Amino acid sequence: MTDDTLTIRQMCxxxxxxxxxxxxxxxxxxxxxxxxxxxxxxxxxxxxxLKLILRGKRFGFxxxxxxxxxxxxxxxxxxxxxxxxxxxxxxxxxxxxxKQREELDAAIADLREQMTWGTxxxxxxxxxxxxxx
Numbered sequence: 001m002t003d004d005t006l007t008i009r010q011m012c013x014x015x016x017x018x019x020x021x022x023x024x025x026x027x028x029x030x031x032x033x034x035x036x037x038x039x040x041x042x043x044x045x046x047x048x049x050l051k052l053i054l055r056g057k058r059f060g061f062x063x064x065x066x067x068x069x070x071x072x073x074x075x076x077x078x079x080x081x082x083x084x085x086x087x088x089x090x091x092x093x094x095x096x097x098x099k100q101r102e103e104l105d106a107a108i109a110d111l112r113e114q115m116t117w118g119t120x121x122x123x124x125x126x127x128x129x130x131x132x133x
Contacts, residue, residue, distance in 0.1 A: 005034065007041065008022055008039075011046075011050070022050075029067065031050060031053075052069075061089060068085070069086050
């Protein structure tokens with residue numbers, strides 16, 4: 001092991017992920033650790049890729065979208081294609097997220113109205129109940 005590589009345990013600690021997550025990303029050909037016997041050693045490139053994977057997942061990108069974006073890194077055009085495509089995918093995702101936020105805001109407003117109505121009904125029923133006693 002060198003200073004340029006991390007073990008699976010070190011990767012898990014550094015990125016707050018599980019070994020299962022790292023093995024899953026490896027099986028999906030998103031990460032390519034060096035194998036030394038049973039040991040996996042993650043390079044700087046793997047760490048950079050994992051950082052992008054986790055960011056992409058946080059933004060709601062599919063693993064296939066992430067894989068395609070990562071694969072564009074080696075295109076040889078100084079990342080022009082990769083960055084351009086990332087902006088396209090991000091723009092689409094942003095539209096979806098903003099729509100979801102609008103729907104969530106509407107649902108929250110509706111729930112608040114229902115709770116206000118329910119609170120008024122309870123108060124009214126208590127008043128009626130107390131008047132009858």
